[in-house]
Amino acid sequence: MGDERKGKEQKADNGRLAGPRCIAIIGPFASGKTTLLEAILARTGAIQRQGTIAAANTVGDASPEARDHAMSVELNVAETDYLGDTYTFIDCPGSVEFLAEADGALAGVDMAIVVVEADEKKVPALQVILKRLEDLAIPRVLFINKIDKTTMRVRDVLQTLQPASAVPMVLRQIPIWKNGIAMGFIDLALERAFVYREHAESLVIEIPDDDRAREVEARFEMLEKLADHDDVLMEALLEDIAPGKERVFGDLVEEMRQAVICPVFIGSAEHGNGIQRLLKALRHEAPDIGMTRARLGVDDGAPATVQILKTVHTPHAGKLSIARILTGSIGDADVLVREDGSEARISGFYRVVGQQATKRDRAEVGETVGLGKLEKVQTGETLGGAGPVTQLARLETPPPVLAIAVAPKERRDDVKLSAALAKLAEEDRGLIVRHAQDSAETILEGQGEMHLRVALERLHGKYGLDVERRVATVPYRETIRGGTSIRGRHKKQSGGHGQFGDVVLEIRPLERGGGFVFDDRITGGVVPKQYIPSVGEGVKEALREGPLGFPVVDVGVTLTDGSYHSVDSSDQAFRMAAILGMRDGLPQCKPVLLEPIYEVVVACPNDTTAKINAIISARRGQILGFDARPGWPGWDEVRCTMPEAEIGELIVEVRSATAGVGSYTKRFGHMAELSGKAAEEICQRFGKQAA
Template sequence: MANSTNGKGTAAGSTPRCIALVGPFGSGKTSLLEALLARTDKLARQGTVTDGNTVGDASPEARSHGMSVEVNVADTEYLGDRFVFVDCPGSVEFLSEMDGALSGVDMAVVVAEDDERKVPALQLILKALEARAIPRVLFLNKIDKSSRRVRDVLTVLQPASEVPLVLRQIPIWEDSQATGFIDLALERAHVYHEKEPSTEIDMSDEDRTREHEARFTMLEHLADHDDDLMEALLEDIAPDRDLVFSDLVKEMQDGLICPVFFGSADHGNGVSRLLKALRHEAPFVDTLSNRILDDNSRAALQVIKTLHTQHGGKISIARVLEGQVSDGDSLFRNGRDEVKVSGLFSVFGQTASKIATAGKGDLVALGRLEHVETGDLLSHDEGAFTGLNSPEPRSPALATAIEAVQRKDEVRLSAALAKLAEEDPSLSISQNQTTAETLLKGQGEMHLRVAQERLAGKYGLDVSAHTPHIPYAETIRARTKVRGRHKKQSGGHGQFGDVVLEISPLPRGEGIQFSDTITGGVVPKQYIPSVRDGALDALGRGTFGFPVVDVAICLTDGSYHSVDSSDQAFKMAGALAIREGLPDCKPVLLEPIHKVVIACPNDATARVNAIVSARRGQLLGFDARPSWPGWDEVQALLPEAEIGDLIIELRSATAGVASYVSEFDHMAELSGKAAEQALQRSGKQAA
């Protein structure tokens, strides 16, 4: 049943296999990790999320919110085989943690439960695995709380998966409780024991009938990809058990099926059977390394996570794909930049233990690789390969304007924000030049809250945050001609500048144009640039207090004084003319409009359309989301002022799974009550 060697002849059990635990928020991944570690005697006692004593979710932020907010790593051994489990957050706001981890794992255990509301979230997880061709099994958790037949649960979950969900077990029921299981491959029945391995029992006649029926269904799925098995089934010949196991392993590893196991992580039920399946059926690291490395690679590591620790500095968590790495080794980042390992550690939860060397398949932490990022490939060989592309960062869904409470902390805040963004690529930091704000963008409310908690707890920074200001602008509808005269006498040389400007509107998006029609030297040529500078400065704050755009300025006339005129005087005259002339040009407020594409399950499309309409949006239509059965993409034009907390309402209407991307499209006029409200929110008043 077990493969004795992997693709390059490595003996089974000699290299650890790396297994990602993934699944929707609240499905029980951290509890399953705890159960796996306890069953393999890595832990003396199985902890619980409720008690806050688990190996995973041990960071202050995870403990505080009772949820995974970052990947957690733990290694163990089972019957001589070594495993490294990577527990990934399930909340849609922290899925970028999973994105990085998946670049270095051999297989995934998808943890799900009997909850129709979480099917869209399950589809998000499975899509990520399918896109990366990662073999997977599904562990149906909380079987003790399920009231439906397992095959009925699979009918509900199947739309989330592109490949068949194939039952490997069926439950043994007693008084509507799952008291054990029947293994469809081995054709054996087992009874559960609380946090102990199950024991084999004899099957009842009724259970044997159920087992035959369920096993035949499993074999039918396997026969879709095996002509010999199909022929045996058609001829009613019992297939050889080795053939069945061979097909189960091959079709799972090839991504043709997703086998389904079940149990209860809290009670330790189904854990031993899952471990046995992983031991016999999970691929080794060669499957991953063969996709990435060339044949001449002596050593290579895939970086799956970046951390900044308070005392140890920057840490890069990486999977050794080939060869061996030692503390002090020089490595090349993506075959180019040379870096040196300054500290090598094994990782177990929040604990890092110093080691001298790490070998093929190990997941380790490398110290102080300053220019290395998540997704990079490290190797002893310069220029041998380019490695995997870094995971594509997820588009931000929510932004907050952030600043240090104490001015003296501004430099420290900038450095801390850069470190947070390096740890979590789905966080982004930007400067809005128009509103003079630092924007922290993330995947949702909790995501940004955790980031701010880390600024306080990890970096000791007191910060304040508020809703970002909208970069409104203004333009004009009418033209005017205005004189601006700046005259001042204060002893000695005075100041004198006199200009006549024509101010007129331009089509939307044309910006600001300045020209002159001066003849006869009424405004000396050397002062014209100063007139332009003064006019442009004045356009920075228009009648409503916002920058003025799409305006043409023409200098047509003026006068000067041979002694008192200067660059500064004509700059002041140009600004004065603009300030006096703009109110006569029928000024109007402009707001930024974005093109928004919203992805949502199609049963929520009508609700999404209503949300967009209620936010002054213009619906452009919707289409089926490519390669996403059961999903739509809604296209709309939406004012930026209405996008701020859009993701909160969208996720409320879509069981927490909607997402969107947006980009600036154009500026549009804003008038009436909406304009009044915009001015009130911005605290602006007419100039």
């Protein structure tokens, strides 16, 4: 391993990597990600003055919805230059309800800055985010923000955060304390001390004598973690030989790029502290586009390869696709090829900084740009310049956890609402729009209460649509417990030909899930064959609404007898006879209400499992058991069955009990009988009356 490291070290010694970088800023809710982006833009000269969330003047979170809620509700993209290199930073929402926004972007970034604060309550949320990065093998560094507000020793902070990470967190800086306040830091790799200055580059000082012992101990711990992946360094430590800075930096760089360690920096984004050192680390250590191609499996020599990271519908420029150029270069009016061979022509090229898009002519390899009017192209697609290319990211829509029915307040806005919802769902993969046939409702599904609230606010603010929201209708059914034989007769005499149909129907229950069966035992032609299908149609029509007011299922009907008139009988007459017979017969068959039961799996930190069990039981759920969540240390999966009517706002309670990180998946299980007071209430509200 030593020879291999020497070769890698030599590569690092020959000069840093250059070229455009694309870096995600990600972390738990309210950890300061947007503030960090603002501090970076201010330090690199992209903006003249650092804005604040409180003043609602930041480059990121500039949408009305983000500012109203003082939180990120979509990706924020901003390009800047630092010491001759171009960087695109993608600020990802931290709330678990908006994390689907990050999935498309992570498919094309070089690395991630994970922003977190010294708060053990946010460890589960941090684990959710780190798990995403780990699954994608994305190199990452941790930035412990708000160091000026913490009272914990940074080692204790690291010990608290480490369970969230599958790889070691390697502390690169320790704070210099004065009167309980972090007034600077010691860089363990550089072995230098720095004093913070408000919104300015830190001042280099000698390592204070009082902190020398802490620095030596912390640096040795850093080297020990690096030595786990470097045999030569391990030998040096065992022989008490001080390694050179080049080897230390070589290990830090290589092991971070391989995502086998997570280096940890400290600072305060609000005051611009620690930003310069973070930027310099990115400049010298971040993977370049070549390494990202290798991680993604993209051929270096391929013609233009473009990864779509995000889709935005702008008020004036129309559809804008945020894209990373992985190979080659592209220009305005170039044609890109989708996986199915269809073509998409670029109409407009843009440099994106927050809400501002500035026109440009073309993009070179490694750059991240906005491409105009790729109308059919979706987030997550990989496009080729000379033909279809292998798709790098198969983005799956995350399972929805909350659904509402929406309708325009003005009926004339039906078409407008459908178009607007389609655009929202194209921008945000966490949203699903579907039409419920039974209730004729438009159903909007999403990742939580805030997620759906923001979607409705966008409908109003962006598209001028006011909508009504209500609880989505539960598709109740009814069935029968008994059977009967009933005659249905339709006889009507009017001018000319009359109408005559006469049937005898045998109605019987089927086993649960049996659906509907219609057959006949007609002999002697008492009901002519040509009319029998019409009898079946009449039976099916009658089952659309049973005596309780709901569609009837799991019923078998046999036509056993009847009569006809040679002149007055017709298809319509026999259809009506069947309807009348079923309406008279079903109430005699002991009708019973059925409700849909789902199989639900709740994922939660294991210290909240007892709370989840209580929530499930309170919602008429039947707990089937729980197991450790595969691949998620410290998490459980609770399996249960639960009526659909109780699932409605289940996620609100689950998130409340799990510090905002719990979730669930569901799939339809079966229909179950519901009787007593609960059935009576449902029938009074939605149907007719209970049996």
